[in-house]
Amino acid sequence: MPPKLPYLKETPSQTAGPYVHIGLAPGAAGFDIYDHELGHDIAGPNARGERIRVEGLVIDGTGSPVRDVLLEVWQANADGIYAHPEQPGKTEGGFRGWGRVITDFDTGEWGFDTVKPGPTPGRNGAVQAPHINLWIVARGINLGLNTRLYFSDEAEANATDPVLTLIEWERRRATLIAQRSERDGKALYRFDIRIQGEEETVFFDI
Template sequence: MPQRLDYLKETPSQTAGPYVHIGLAPGAAGFEIYKSELGWDIAGPNAKGERIRVEGIVIDGTGSPVKDVLLEAWQANAAGVYAHPDATGEVEDGFRGWGRVITNFETGEWGFDTIKPGPAMGRNGQVQAPHINLWVVARGINVGLNTRLYFSDEAEANATDPVINTIEWERRRATLIAQRSDDGDVPVYRFDIRLQGEGETVFFDI
């Protein structure tokens, strides 16, 4: 006889931490467990396209940096193709397109090196502006937060992007735009993530 499950209650959730770094990025936490850690090489050394640096900080509702954050990034290559078996287009050999970084324990800064993604095909044949998908996990967050990073020098593409245009208010859209700086050897895009309060970053329910 099948077991009745309608009387069971939902299992309580817990936040990620304080040992999220040890489990997901042990090397950064001082534990040399693996020869190489999963997720540090996003684009690969031979990936085509413009090399860029993405940097930022995660800020809580009081305006203070959050220093125990883990971020995962997922992006298309310079031709707008994801490293996925069902991708539309030819998958670039050696391009991973996924990465994992943590914040600096002292400053809260995070960053990663990659290549700038190209416009990618979305649902219903709609072209999406170049972007990087980000998933944010930290102590105090019950469910990981999903957001997107768009590029300030892609204003024309951003204006027609089907996802960013679901956001009604222009000032809310602005929280998804990384600002480009060309002061160093490679372009740097600054993308600060605000979890709460004034200027809160747009997060998506996916």
Template sequence: MPQKLGYLKETPSQTAGPYVHIGLAPGAAGFEIYDQELGWDIAGPHAKGERIRVEGVVIDGIGSPIKDVLLEAWQANAAGVYSHPDRADELEEGFRGWGRVITDFDTGDWGFDTVKPGPVMGRNGQMMAPHINLWIVARGINVGLNTRLYFSDEAETNAQDPILNGIEWERRRDTLIAARAERDGQAVYRFDIRLQGEAETVFFDI
């Protein structure tokens, strides 16, 4: 006799495991399946705005870099417009606004090139500071983690951002700010993600 729905046991949780790269970034795992990896080109060659690089590591609770992480990024273009069929006329040719990268298996470093996004109008009519949305998954993470990357040189717009202002402690807000530097004439933003500990990155339940 079939069990009643109310008596069914919860399915055990399972982390992403080492095979996440084979399925989502096979080229990086040594499998030449696609001519072009899905999600590696965020902005495209025709996007307007400042070209930037974003780099970092994902750090565990004891301070060690995690070397098998996959990150996905979503962002608006320099005019603050997300890729959507209804707004295609406001987007540059080839702009996807979405990308996928994995960490270096030896060092744990990750990074991607894109354009700096502009301020975005939120659903409630409040302007949000320039930011990049990140989703993180790896072994040991049962549910993908969502966070945001803001820019250190956008202090004025950051101060008005409703999401940042919704974080009670200013010290916690700082975990979402990527530090700007210059390398060979290009802007490079450093954003290390800490999964646990005193300086744990703010993650969002969405």
């Protein structure tokens, strides 16, 4: 018979920790560590399309803003093309389509400047509405949360998006729609992310 194995205790649960943004986005946290910090510039100066600003809060189950969040941003350019090493020259020079932002330590607000993405190809020939992919990590979150930001002024495209239409309840779909306004003549989209509660944002298991 095989030897009896000793009882193994469960290892402690680990979360991202309260200072995850310092390690992953030190420049945004005020630490000048790298000559070229990864993901600092999302669109680059040569990107075509409409320049936009995206802002929001990450809100916990009590309705309070979470102030130590890091968000990773991934998007296509205005032509609906993602920057990819296997597709050199398909996007504008300097367009990364990826970046990292952190929340303000005092207010919990986060934000970034970019260009509005175009529709992207989906599975089986479907077309996805313009959107931005977001990944959220923070203290108390064991696994990063994946979600999407869609645009309120793309109602026609949103109505046929293959991902949005999988969400049966309109009220739940609404948690993925950023609301457009203007500030100083520039397009501004508001997108608050709710971790828990009645209006919890839709997150994806990917």
